[in-house]
Amino acid sequence: MDVISETIDRVDADTRNRQFSAKLHSIIATSLISHGVDLERINAFFMAGMPSKQSEYIQASSRSARSHAGMVFCVFRPNDLRERSQYQYFIQNHTFLNHLVDPVPINRLTSKVIERTVPGLLAGLLLCVHSQRFSSTIYNCKAYRDYCADMTTKGIDVRRELIGQLQRMVGVDWNYFPLVARQKADAVINSQFDYCEHLLQSSAGELKIKDERVLNPLTSFRDIEEGIPLMPATETGWIFASVETSFHQSQGK
Incomplete structure (x- = not known):
């Protein structure tokens, strides 16, 4: 992977006033x-x-x-x-x-999909939609709490609004999907929202809502799960060692 990263970095750097040769x-x-x-x-x-x-x-x-x-x-x-x-x-x-193209074995109502996308959808709603009717942008936890308090004094249930918006975005009201799947997805949305809302209410006020300690929205399709180290077995370890040695020799190291 180091060789791949170095090659990508070199190609990127080649665009910055480097001689053609x-x-x-x-x-x-x-x-x-x-x-x-x-x-x-x-x-x-x-x-x-x-x-x-x-x-x-x-x-x-x-x-x-x-x-x-x-x-x-x-x-x-x-x-x-x-x-x-x-x-x-x-x-x-x-x-x-x-x-x-073969269809993927998951869809928008899959539990894991909802769990990973709700934080990002919630962050987008707060920053781009709900901030429009507040005195300032809801960019951190304190601003969110102030916004909820302000809306409560006006008789507006922010929690109910947000959950309803998330439900429509995910598509639980779309009859295309079976009723059982929509009901299960609805339960996951409510559970995930409760978790996110708890973080927004209990985290330090200065923390941004997109902070990894708060909503931590999905920013890449490659940050689904943490990577794990791969180690060669005893009977195949010599193969990796031989390849590594040959590579270093070809690089003059």
Whole structure:
């Protein structure tokens, strides 16, 4: 991962008044580059073979032309029957590309999805909607408590308003989903709101509502869970050691 990070940092730095001869002009990568690598300088992308899933193909080809015009070249393997079909029906496949993506096994009413997105939705409501009718922006816990107290004196139930808005945003009133799923989602919204509201009411007043100790909203699809270290087993450890040694030798270290 260190090598990957160093390469990304170098490509990013190449855009800052560096001589053309000193810039990195090509990158050879695995499918790892398909996710989260957003480099403006990638304008030509060569794919060695067609990914097995359309979603992977869309992700990979999207690495090119992030800020400028770009091209994607697919180099098909002629002896692969599937890729020969992809070549033969290339235009048709791209016409219906989005319809060929496999559906994900979760939806907006999944409990874990609601638990992770409600803090961000709540922060957005407070900062962008409810701040409009308050004397100042609700950017920290004290401002939230002052806002609730002010609305209470006017006979407005802020809690009820916020929960109702979250329910509509998640879609628990949408008949497209089964009643049982909507009822379960509604219970998760109420439970998650109670937790968030407790943090807003009990945390130090100067803490911003987006602080990781308060709402801590989701800011990336990669901060779902904390990473865990991967350690090689005894019988495979020599492989990793050999690869690491070969890499350092190639780098002259």
